[in-house]
Amino acid sequence: MTVQLDARPPVVPAPARSSGRLSRLDTRLSPYLYIAPFFLLFAVFGVYPLAYTFWVSLHDWDLLGADHPFVGAENYTRLLADADFWHALVNTLGIFVISTVPQLLAALWLANLLNRGLRARTGWRMAVLVPNVTSTAAVAIVFGVIFGREFGMINWLLDLVGLDAIGWKSNRFASWVAISAMVDWRWTGYNALILLAAMQAIPRDLYESASIDGANRARQFWSITVPLLKPTIIFCAIIATIGGLQLFTEPRLFHSGTNPIRGGPMRESQTLTMYMFENAFAPHYNFGYGSAVAWLLFALIAIVAAVNVLLLRRLGGSDRHRKGTAR
Amino acid sequence: MAVFPRRRLAAMAFVAATALLVTAGCGGDDEGGDGPVTLTVDVFGQFGYEQLYQEYMAANPDVKIVERGTGTNLDEYSPKLTQWLAAGRGAGDVVAIEEGLLVEYKANPANFVNLLDHGAADLKGNFLEWKWNAGLTADGKQLIGLGTDVGGIAICYRKDLFSKAGLPTERDEVSKLWPTWPDYIATGERFTAAKTGASFLDAATNTFNTILLQTAGNTTGYSYYDTSGNLVVDSNPSVRQAWDTTMDIIDSGLSGKYGSWSEEWVSAFKQSKFATIACPAWMTGVIEANAGTAAQGKWDIARVPGNGGNWGGSHLAVPKQSKHQAEAIALAKFLTSAKGQIGAFKAKGPLPSSPQALDDPAITGATNAYFSGAPVGAIFGTGAKSLKPVYMGPKNQAVRTEVENAVRTVELGQRSPAQGWTDAVSNAKKAAAK
Numbered sequence: 001m002t003v004q005l006d007a008r009p010p011v012v013p014a015p016a017r018s019s020g021r022l023s024r025l026d027t028r029l030s031p032y033l034y035i036a037p038f039f040l041l042f043a044v045f046g047v048y049p050l051a052y053t054f055w056v057s058l059h060d061w062d063l064l065g066a067d068h069p070f071v072g073a074e075n076y077t078r079l080l081a082d083a084d085f086w087h088a089l090v091n092t093l094g095i096f097v098i099s100t101v102p103q104l105l106a107a108l109w110l111a112n113l114l115n116r117g118l119r120a121r122t123g124w125r126m127a128v129l130v131p132n133v134t135s136t137a138a139v140a141i142v143f144g145v146i147f148g149r150e151f152g153m154i155n156w157l158l159d160l161v162g163l164d165a166i167g168w169k170s171n172r173f174a175s176w177v178a179i180s181a182m183v184d185w186r187w188t189g190y191n192a193l194i195l196l197a198a199m200q201a202i203p204r205d206l207y208e209s210a211s212i213d214g215a216n217r218a219r220q221f222w223s224i225t226v227p228l229l230k231p232t233i234i235f236c237a238i239i240a241t242i243g244g245l246q247l248f249t250e251p252r253l254f255h256s257g258t259n260p261i262r263g264g265p266m267r268e269s270q271t272l273t274m275y276m277f278e279n280a281f282a283p284h285y286n287f288g289y290g291s292a293v294a295w296l297l298f299a300l301i302a303i304v305a306a307v308n309v310l311l312l313r314r315l316g317g318s319d320r321h322r323k324g325t326a327r
Numbered sequence: 328m329a330v331f332p333r334r335r336l337a338a339m340a341f342v343a344a345t346a347l348l349v350t351a352g353c354g355g356d357d358e359g360g361d362g363p364v365t366l367t368v369d370v371f372g373q374f375g376y377e378q379l380y381q382e383y384m385a386a387n388p389d390v391k392i393v394e395r396g397t398g399t400n401l402d403e404y405s406p407k408l409t410q411w412l413a414a415g416r417g418a419g420d421v422v423a424i425e426e427g428l429l430v431e432y433k434a435n436p437a438n439f440v441n442l443l444d445h446g447a448a449d450l451k452g453n454f455l456e457w458k459w460n461a462g463l464t465a466d467g468k469q470l471i472g473l474g475t476d477v478g479g480i481a482i483c484y485r486k487d488l489f490s491k492a493g494l495p496t497e498r499d500e501v502s503k504l505w506p507t508w509p510d511y512i513a514t515g516e517r518f519t520a521a522k523t524g525a526s527f528l529d530a531a532t533n534t535f536n537t538i539l540l541q542t543a544g545n546t547t548g549y550s551y552y553d554t555s556g557n558l559v560v561d562s563n564p565s566v567r568q569a570w571d572t573t574m575d576i577i578d579s580g581l582s583g584k585y586g587s588w589s590e591e592w593v594s595a596f597k598q599s600k601f602a603t604i605a606c607p608a609w610m611t612g613v614i615e616a617n618a619g620t621a622a623q624g625k626w627d628i629a630r631v632p633g634n635g636g637n638w639g640g641s642h643l644a645v646p647k648q649s650k651h652q653a654e655a656i657a658l659a660k661f662l663t664s665a666k667g668q669i670g671a672f673k674a675k676g677p678l679p680s681s682p683q684a685l686d687d688p689a690i691t692g693a694t695n696a697y698f699s700g701a702p703v704g705a706i707f708g709t710g711a712k713s714l715k716p717v718y719m720g721p722k723n724q725a726v727r728t729e730v731e732n733a734v735r736t737v738e739l740g741q742r743s744p745a746q747g748w749t750d751a752v753s754n755a756k757k758a759a760a761k
Contacts, residue, residue, distance in 0.1 A: 063413045064435040144590060151594045170739045257589025258532065259402050259728050265735040266742075282406035283725040284761045285431075287413075 050298075057291035064285060075292035085293065087267055088275040089300070091176070095251070095271065096244035099180035104236055106184065107191035108229075112221060114192065115199045125196065128189030139182055140253035147178040147254070169255060175269035182250045187243070191236045198232035199225060238308045245301050248273040259283065272297050364651045365391045366658055369419035371404035373397060373612035374475070374641075375675030379667055383658065390654055398616065400588045401425055405724070411646075412438045418646045420655035421662070424472055425641050426461065427723045432644070433464050433471055434721060440645040442470040445656045453665060457716040458680040462642050472642025473663040476677035477714060478607035479707035480537055480636045482511075483614055485525075486699065487625045488602040492521035498701060501629040508538060508572045511632040515581040518602060526583030526601045531573050531738045532731040533587050537605035539569035541636030544715045551727065551755065552720020558759045560726065561752045570734075570751070574744040577737055584738050593617050605631070607638040608707040612675035615697045628701040637714045640680060678707045685711055722759045729754035 057075055059068040079085050114125055131139070146153045147168035155165040168178045202225065210220050226233075251269045252260060261278045263270030270278075276297065280290020368376070380392040396404055405428055411418035412432075424432055432438070442462075447470050451459055458474035482505075486496040494517065495501055505511035515527035528534055543550040543565040550566060553559045560566055576582060585595040595601055596617035604610070606628065614626060643659040645652055661667055668679035669689045676695065679685055685708050693704035720726070733751035736742040742750060 062435075063409055064432070064438065066435060066437060141590075148591055148594075150585070150600075151591060151598070167739065170741060255589075257586040257592060258400075258731065261402075262728075262732065265732045265739065279761065281410065282402065283722075283728055284758070285409055286761050289761065 053291045053294050056287055057289075057295055059288045061288035061291070062285060063281070063287045068288070071288070075288050076296070079289065079292050079296060084267060084270075085272075085275060085296075088270050088272050091172075091263070091267070091269055092245060092247065092271045095176045095179050095183075095247060095269065096241070098176055099183040100237065100240045100244055102180070103184045103188050103240065104191060104233065106188045107195055107236065108226070108233075110188065110192035111195035111199055112225065114196050125193065128192050130189070131186050132190045134186070136186070136249045137253055139186060140250045143178065143182045143185075143250075144254045144256060169264055170266070170268060172264075172266075172268040175251075175254070175264060179247070179251050179254055179269055182254070183244070183247070187240070191240075194236060195229060195232055198229050202228050234308070234311065238305070241304055241308060242301065245297070245304065246273055247271045248277075252277075272300075363389050363391050364654050365393060366421065366651060366655055367419035368392060368394045368658070369404070369408060369422040370394060370396045371399050371401050371423065371425070372609065373616060373675040373677075374423065375612065375671040375673070375677060376662060378674055379662060379670045382670075383661055390658070392658070395419065401428075402588070412648075415648055418648055420649040420651055421643050421645055421659045423475070423641045424644055426639060427719050427727065429461060429472070429642060430719050430721050430723060436464045436469045436471060438647055439469075439471045440647055440649070440652055440656065441468075442473065442645070442656065442659075443468070445653075447473065447656075447660070450660065450663075453663075453681050453683060455680050455682060455712065455714070457714075458640070461716065472644035473659055474680040475641045475643055475663055475668065476609060476639075476671070477680045477711060478609055478637050478639035479678050479711050479714065480541065480631045480638055481606045481608075481628050481706050482603050482631050483606035483610065483626055483628050483698070484603040485599060485601075485622075485625055486627050488523055488525050488599065489518070491523045492518045492602070494518060494521075496627070498627050498629050498699075501627070505629075505632040508632045509575070512572075512575055512579055512581065515576070515603075516579055519580060523602070525599060527581040527603060528576070529583055529585050529592060529595060529601045529604045530587045530735075531577050531582045531584075532734050534576060534582075534605045535569055535573040535731065535734050536727070537607070537631070537636065537638055538572050538633070539566060540638045540717050541631070541633050542568050543717045544636050545634055548715065549718040549720070551723060551730070552718065554718050556720055558720070558722075558726065558756060560730065560755045566730070570748060573734055574737065574747075577734075577744075582738055586735065597621075599625075605638075608676055608678035608703070609639055610676075611695060611698065611703065612677070615675075623697050624699050626697065627699045628695075628703065628706050630706065635710050635714065637716065640677075672704075676703065678711060682712055722761075725758040725761065726755045729758045 056068075058070060058072060060071045060074075061068045110128060114121070114128070118124055145151075147155075149155065149165065149167055149169065152168065154168070158165060166174050168174050206224050207220055210224060215223065248271065251263050251271050252274055254269065255263055259282075261270075261274055261282065263274055272293065276290050276293040278284065278290075279286050279293060284290075368380075370376070374397065376394065380394065384390060384392055404423075405425070408418060408422055408424075412435075450473065454474045455477065458477060462470050462472040462474060464471065484501060489496045489501065494514065495504065504514045518527045539550055543563075547563055547565050548554070549559070550563065551558060551560050553563070583595060583601045585592040585600065596614065597619060599622070604614070606614070611628070618626070643663055645655045645659055649655050662671075663681075665679070665681045665684040665687065668677075668681050668684045669687055671677050672679055672684070672690060672693065679690060684690055690704040690708050693702070694700045695703045730751045733742070733747045733754065736750065737744050737747035
């Protein structure tokens, strides 16, 4: 679009009354008009599916069936008593924890390294983001092969050093580790860049006075860098939570063969979203039950997000307090 | 209206454009009108239709055929088909339905064109009787699909690995090694003792299904569900018998544990990591695709232990949502005709379900160069007409998944055979109730 530079002489104002009404209408309505596209899209692709999913979850809804009898909360009560649901929940939280903790630590360490005076600094900083722009599906398939039981590279390396092969896809904890490795490979660089940006906002003079007081690099890192990064670390944690609780592509494509949606023969790495898919689509086609899983997942994310917000408030509050007294 | 500044007009135009974009994104009907009709055919695995499409398009210049899904496995294909049917759009004009899923689709016949309304009744004689009946709804008033193939069973084996292990390699002699499943296991133990670096068979799950369908076909006539639709996984002796035989196979250490249809399974084909595989007629095409040209002439086909059996086979149906039903029905009739079935068999090996095709010299005399010139027509075709069908219940696929997963857990050493059986029964019941 061309930039509109209005170089014409000022327009003669129209008769005061109509102009006034129009401009009043304009100031009152046009803000809504500007934000309308977002809310229109959100209503179509956000609110409507949410509400519809809830409606579906109250019915016995066979995906192909013609009748969908109303069953009230039955899907939910059945789900709460469903061992496979809780199993998937534990898997999701387990993968979330063992992927997020090392991920944020590694990101912090990487950011700290990138914050030093390196040669070709921009090159290094861009390089850490490369895994993030590769397609998740490609990553998952490659990792699925690397972690293969018999033809995988990891087990081959283990064999070279004389260790027993690990059933990466049929051992519950091992599959969590493999999937976490995938998640970390993709997201560590992204978090490192965000932390790096925050690090650069820390005033240099803090470090200078610390050096004068005789604090070494490690001491400076833990006593200055990390405390001042807290809000950013929490932001990264929230982003990781949202992604972690909805993890689907990585574990789904990690498994191949018959019915990979189970995440292994004994559901070793089946996440909640996979369990939702298994019920709503193949092989059960129970749309109502799958929708109930979706809503419980929604509730879970809401709870975790609320905990995050509370933590953030407390930390943010104490921060402000500290700054206030310092001034 | 001169007062209305341009900026604001631009903003309104933007809003309008966005709204237009949203609505345009939701509609996509571009077909209709005259001109050539494009028919989409949805399949999975290897149907072997490419040559037939060419022929059909040459004879019907106003029809263009696009195929989707060759090479995908059933677990990827069938959820997509179900979603398309549920959404009322997206499905092909002709869709393949596998026998294990047919009952589920038949439960909602409104999704499909009743082929009996389109002159299909005259074709009844072109199909084996049970194959024809399988396409009919329970009340017999609607024909959902026309039969494509049946899955006569054999054992495909690697001659080079057999000779390495000091076993006979000629197909007749190999067949004599295993009149029964215990003989097959004994041969496997001999093979394993020779330490060739390969396993005797690929994975226990496919073998389990083969034994189950054979046993069920020879005795009860049903597997996980009885013919009234009750789940009988723990009371049907066929299921238990197949389970026990499979446990013996696992106990003897014959399985390579390459999970069927996984990446590892495909790699194992390429690296010659197993010597035998349960081989329904359609599997020959899968083997050829997976093992590649490097293994040409190293494979051969022997008879299956025990007595016959049928695994798999599909129907072609026309969804009601198709915009070109008449043309789609004509194409489905062509592909399932004796001529079409012979063409598919020659291309990828699915065994015809048409008695005329089965009697045709093109089938009875057919050999397969990839499998060392094995007389596939005689091996799979003999007995095809006397195949006894196995009834598949409403949630057959979901139940089968649970039971085969239990087999897999035992194979991987995660569960003892007894625990595995308990899992199989309880998980199957749970799946059936969903």
